[in-house]
Amino acid sequence: MLIKDVIIIGAGAVGCALAKVFSEYRMNVCVIEKEADVAFGTSGRNSGVVHAGFNNKPGSFKAKFCVEGSRGFENLAEELGIEYKKTGKLVTGFSDDDRKKLEELKKRGEINGVEGLEIIDGNRIKDICGSVKGNFALWSPQTAVFDPFEYTIALAETAAANGTGFVFNERVIEIKVTDSGRFKVMTENNSFESDILINCAGLGSAEICKMLGVNRYDINPCRGEYHILAKPGKNNDIGEPKIPVYPVPDEKKGVLGVHLTPTVGGNLMAGPGAEFIEDKDDYANEEDMMKLLSEGMVRLIPDLQNVPVIRSFSGIRPKLTDSKNEIIEDFVIEKSEEYEGFYYLVGIESPGITASMPIAKYLFDRIEKDFGESFEKKKNCKSRKDMFSRREYKGLRKMVCRCEGVTEERILRAFDDIVLLGAEPTIKGIKNRTRAFMGSCQGCFCTIDTTELLGRERNVSPDRLTYSGKGSEMFEGILK
Amino acid sequence: MEKREIVIIGAGPAGMAAAVRLNELGYRDVLVLEKENSAGGVLRQCIHSGFGLTKFGKNYTGPEYRHIYEEMLLNTDVGLMTGATVMEAVSVDTYNCSCSPEERINDSVLNVVVRAQTASGAESFAASAVIIASGCRERGRGALGIAGTRPAGVFTAGTAQGMMNLRNVKVGNRVVIIGSGDIGLIMARRFTLEGSRVICVVEKENVCGGLERNRRECLVDFGIPLLLNTVVCRINGRKRVTSVVIRNEDGAEKEVECDTVIISAGLEPEDSFAEKNTKGMFYCGNALYVHDLVDDVSECGENTAMDVAGFLLAQMKKKDFDSAFSSENIEEMRKKRRDYVAKIRIEKNNTKDEGRYIVCTQCPNGCRIDTQNFTGGKCEKGAVFARDEVENPKRILTSSVRISGSERTVSVRTEEAIPLSQIMQSMKVINTMHVAVPVHTGDVICENFNNLGTRLIATGSEMSMNP
Numbered sequence: 001m002l003i004k005d006v007i008i009i010g011a012g013a014v015g016c017a018l019a020k021v022f023s024e025y026r027m028n029v030c031v032i033e034k035e036a037d038v039a040f041g042t043s044g045r046n047s048g049v050v051h052a053g054f055n056n057k058p059g060s061f062k063a064k065f066c067v068e069g070s071r072g073f074e075n076l077a078e079e080l081g082i083e084y085k086k087t088g089k090l091v092t093g094f095s096d097d098d099r100k101k102l103e104e105l106k107k108r109g110e111i112n113g114v115e116g117l118e119i120i121d122g123n124r125i126k127d128i129c130g131s132v133k134g135n136f137a138l139w140s141p142q143t144a145v146f147d148p149f150e151y152t153i154a155l156a157e158t159a160a161a162n163g164t165g166f167v168f169n170e171r172v173i174e175i176k177v178t179d180s181g182r183f184k185v186m187t188e189n190n191s192f193e194s195d196i197l198i199n200c201a202g203l204g205s206a207e208i209c210k211m212l213g214v215n216r217y218d219i220n221p222c223r224g225e226y227h228i229l230a231k232p233g234k235n236n237d238i239g240e241p242k243i244p245v246y247p248v249p250d251e252k253k254g255v256l257g258v259h260l261t262p263t264v265g266g267n268l269m270a271g272p273g274a275e276f277i278e279d280k281d282d283y284a285n286e287e288d289m290m291k292l293l294s295e296g297m298v299r300l301i302p303d304l305q306n307v308p309v310i311r312s313f314s315g316i317r318p319k320l321t322d323s324k325n326e327i328i329e330d331f332v333i334e335k336s337e338e339y340e341g342f343y344y345l346v347g348i349e350s351p352g353i354t355a356s357m358p359i360a361k362y363l364f365d366r367i368e369k370d371f372g373e374s375f376e377k378k379k380n381c382k383s384r385k386d387m388f389s390r391r392e393y394k395g396l397r398k399m400v401c402r403c404e405g406v407t408e409e410r411i412l413r414a415f416d417d418i419v420l421l422g423a424e425p426t427i428k429g430i431k432n433r434t435r436a437f438m439g440s441c442q443g444c445f446c447t448i449d450t451t452e453l454l455g456r457e458r459n460v461s462p463d464r465l466t467y468s469g470k471g472s473e474m475f476e477g478i479l480k
Numbered sequence: 481m482e483k484r485e486i487v488i489i490g491a492g493p494a495g496m497a498a499a500v501r502l503n504e505l506g507y508r509d510v511l512v513l514e515k516e517n518s519a520g521g522v523l524r525q526c527i528h529s530g531f532g533l534t535k536f537g538k539n540y541t542g543p544e545y546r547h548i549y550e551e552m553l554l555n556t557d558v559g560l561m562t563g564a565t566v567m568e569a570v571s572v573d574t575y576n577c578s579c580s581p582e583e584r585i586n587d588s589v590l591n592v593v594v595r596a597q598t599a600s601g602a603e604s605f606a607a608s609a610v611i612i613a614s615g616c617r618e619r620g621r622g623a624l625g626i627a628g629t630r631p632a633g634v635f636t637a638g639t640a641q642g643m644m645n646l647r648n649v650k651v652g653n654r655v656v657i658i659g660s661g662d663i664g665l666i667m668a669r670r671f672t673l674e675g676s677r678v679i680c681v682v683e684k685e686n687v688c689g690g691l692e693r694n695r696r697e698c699l700v701d702f703g704i705p706l707l708l709n710t711v712v713c714r715i716n717g718r719k720r721v722t723s724v725v726i727r728n729e730d731g732a733e734k735e736v737e738c739d740t741v742i743i744s745a746g747l748e749p750e751d752s753f754a755e756k757n758t759k760g761m762f763y764c765g766n767a768l769y770v771h772d773l774v775d776d777v778s779e780c781g782e783n784t785a786m787d788v789a790g791f792l793l794a795q796m797k798k799k800d801f802d803s804a805f806s807s808e809n810i811e812e813m814r815k816k817r818r819d820y821v822a823k824i825r826i827e828k829n830n831t832k833d834e835g836r837y838i839v840c841t842q843c844p845n846g847c848r849i850d851t852q853n854f855t856g857g858k859c860e861k862g863a864v865f866a867r868d869e870v871e872n873p874k875r876i877l878t879s880s881v882r883i884s885g886s887e888r889t890v891s892v893r894t895e896e897a898i899p900l901s902q903i904m905q906s907m908k909v910i911n912t913m914h915v916a917v918p919v920h921t922g923d924v925i926c927e928n929f930n931n932l933g934t935r936l937i938a939t940g941s942e943m944s945m946n947p
Contacts (some may be wrong), residue, residue, distance in 0.1 A: 028749065162650040228622070287713065310622040313630060398599040399515065399565035402753070408599065412669075440752070447635070448642040451649070462649045468578040468630035471719030474632050477649035479674055480882050480889065480911050 007194035012043035016155035017360035018269035023162035023275035025375040034171035036469030037181040039152035045315025051351040054109025061331040065355035080154035086244040089143035094133030116141040149432035157384035197345040221280040222317040224272025258296035270297035320347030401446040403439020485509035489609040492521020493914035495613030496549040497781030515565040520546035527891035535775040543940040547921040571758040591760025616747040616766040627631035627845040632774020633721035637663040637744035654738025662690040664744025693841030761807035769817040873900040886945040896934040
């Protein structure tokens with residue numbers, strides 16, 4: 001029987017999936033995250049689609065884990081208690097060239113093991129989604145949508161309920177290996193030790209690798225911008241499409257192209273663009289790209305020109321290049337040859353979230369094999385509900401966010417869950433857990449009420465309230 | 481399901497006026513649903529003056545105007561349920577389609593179902609008539625499509641106003657304001673009075689969006705630049721705003737350092753919860769279309785109330801009743817308003833203050849007074865005003881005073897106008913003052929304020945230190 005100390009760097013979807021898998025065994029697991037909360041990086045900035053797996057090269061990690069992830073997602077969602085909608089997806093085409101590409105995609109998908117793929121004609125497109133333009137399309141019935149915040153948070157909470165420790169606002173600056181072969185992970189304020197070290201640092205993963213002498217990877221940040229459209233409501237009856245609609249992918253750029261995705265929350269998103277940038281923290285939106293997105297979405301569904309955009313945002317794909325600056329197409333999941341117990345995952349971009357749980361399971365099995373002995377499974381594993389969202393909030397059902405129907409109770413529950421996880425309560429963290437601030441008023445009304453509520457019930461003074469952690473203070477303080 | 485003859489959604493100026501009028505007309509079964517903990521709506525945070533000029537012939541602040549209507553409302557039989565947020569207002573047919581057969585409503589007098597959320601849970605009401613008096617909402621950054629990052633420090637003007645005036649929170653130090661609508665102008669002054677620096681107000685059109693009175697008293701008085709034909713095209717900052725990029729009509733761009741961006745780029749009726757084309761549903765105030773003056777909002781509330789009475793009488797006689805304020809006619813009303821606003825904008829463009837002329841701001845007539853001979857006013861107030869403006873401009877000072885032993889404030893004003901030159905120095909005095917609770921609207925806080933010969937009076941009221 002082995003009991004190991006495990007450190008996971010990065011509280012994104014992959015880091016949290018690994019934490020969940022490890023937490024089912026008798027190990028001491030700690031997740032170190034530089035941001036204030038989970039899913040503040042790439043995991044919280046994407047389309048929220050469970051990909052079926054027809055876009056990826058047969059035989060690749062991407063193809064294998066994406067198809068496995070897609071098949072297992074419904075059960076996983078049920079286990080985690082999160083929303084999952086199997087909507088299916090259309091990839092629409094117009095020209096003969098498009099048709100050829102779609103046939104290739106279908107063939108590729110079938111080799112990968114994706115079920116139910118069909119090329120359909122214009123009439124079938126109309127049946128599935130009336131407002132979509134296209135002469136024909138690839139129909140993928142297995143594709144689904146989910147909430148990437150909810151997913152990552154649920155993984156983290158399940159891991160925490162089973163004893164995983166999380167530390168936030170700790171950026172790793174140096175890693176040493178002790179004489180006994182243990183890893184000493186240094187952050188700005190602390191140091192942590194472990195036998196096993198797993199690098200799931202997403203955009204920062206190449207940097208972490210370099211701290212332990214693995215120099216052959218570089219992250220090439222590739223930004224994808226999105227528009228979020230107002231929900232269909234009593235005054236906006238364009239409720240289409242209810243399923244993700246994609247154009248034929250752009251092979252040259254290795255991206256899926258500007259597509260439309262309904263979120264589980266009921267908004268429609270248009271995006272992402274694809275643009276290589278210098279700075280991997282530059283989550284800006286650019287005027288030209290915003291215009292391109294608006295045009296792109298109207299090309300797919302003309303009626304969308306009448307639906308207001310309520311917010312634009314961007315995510316950054318950690319595209320991978322090797323030391324010769326050649327693009328590496330696949331996920332890299334490797335172990336250090338020099339330091340036993342150091343594992344690294346780099347270049348985990350789309351379909352990274354879909355693949356996150358299979359990646360975690362694969363890596364766990366591999367680590368177990370490397371150590372040559374079985375890890376001992378806990379007798380009783382807990383669910384996140386055993387630890388989180390357990391408090392009662394009597395008489396606190398007043399509405400804070402009318403757009404999304406969020407009550408005081410839910411805001412406070414989110415706040416308390418964030419504290420329980422060891423994260424720092426922020427407006428963004430509350431937003432990701434409740435959907436307050438995500439509605440069509442974008443916080444015009446709920447900023448005031450949330451500030452008042454947190455002051456009244458949790459003693460948070462307005463000058464301590466941040467949007468996304470230190471430096472993003474919402475207010476200056478008391479006026480007089 | 482509670483049954484009511486009339487349900488009014490929102491206890492702001494429109495809803496209160498409608499409720500008071502319905503009570504005068506003899507309706508005894510009226511319920512007002514209000515999402516906040518007290519009546520008043522946006523008036524609670526509009527602590528500046530300029531309210532009531534047409535309705536009462538007086539220059540009240542928002543809280544004082546609210547107080548007048550709240551007193552009237554409390555003297556009626558109208559029910560007021562606070563802390564009740566309406567999530568949905570639908571026709572009985574729509575409601576019946578979505579519920580079980582036992583819950584269906586078969587009462588032919590009832591037309592609308594309203595679902596609300598309160599601190600203790602969900603409540604539903606069925607009513608013969610429902611008045612949507614839910615006011616408006618602000619257009620935010622998303623609607624403007626401004627590029628750049630999404631840091632903290634970007635607020636709509638109303639949010640900043642609420643944070644400052646209701647919560648005593650300092651929003652930022654160096655401020656750029658997008659849009660010269662009235663709230664943007666009001667906030668430019670408010671930030672300046674409270675010690676923040678307003679770097680500029682940018683306006684994409686070629687004319688100030690707000691009332692002339694507000695342009696003069698909020699920008700010109702404090703030397704705040706109004707940049708016309710200019711947009712903010714980018715917001716910078718990773719965590720909190722660090723700068724914005726502004727672009728003029730020639731395409732020239734300039735980076736302006738700031739830590740706060742205030743958006744005042746228009747208002748839209750807030751009626752997303754209400755089903756369209758619903759019999760028995762009526763609109764008033766800013767939920768109908770956005771008005772410039774609260775006086776007109778109150779007037780609109782009263783007119784809608786009259787139509788609701790007409791509708792109920794007609795329904796009793798099983799007759800039809802056509803009302804301009806009914807849900808069915810709403811789009812036509814809004815279109816008329818849009819055309820009117822466009823016309824006014826053109827007129828305004830042609831009658832700018834050209835140095836020699838001063839637009840009288842004593843009432844909404846907006847007479848242009850010639851400063852050389854002080855003529856041009858429809859009444860004698862014009863000449864007096866213009867002379868004062870030239871020789872010794874005076875302003876009513878509105879702000880807030882800290883409540884002793886609490887981090888909260890109560891809104892205040894000078895009873896009479898004080899010299900403009902004394903305003904900033906007077907703010908220093910106000911910021912050292914404290915007032916003990918309870919304090920009521922109209923209470924005198926200081927007899928001879930700053931030795932200026934006028935009293936400082938409370939415009940709002942606070943009953944306890946921490947409600």
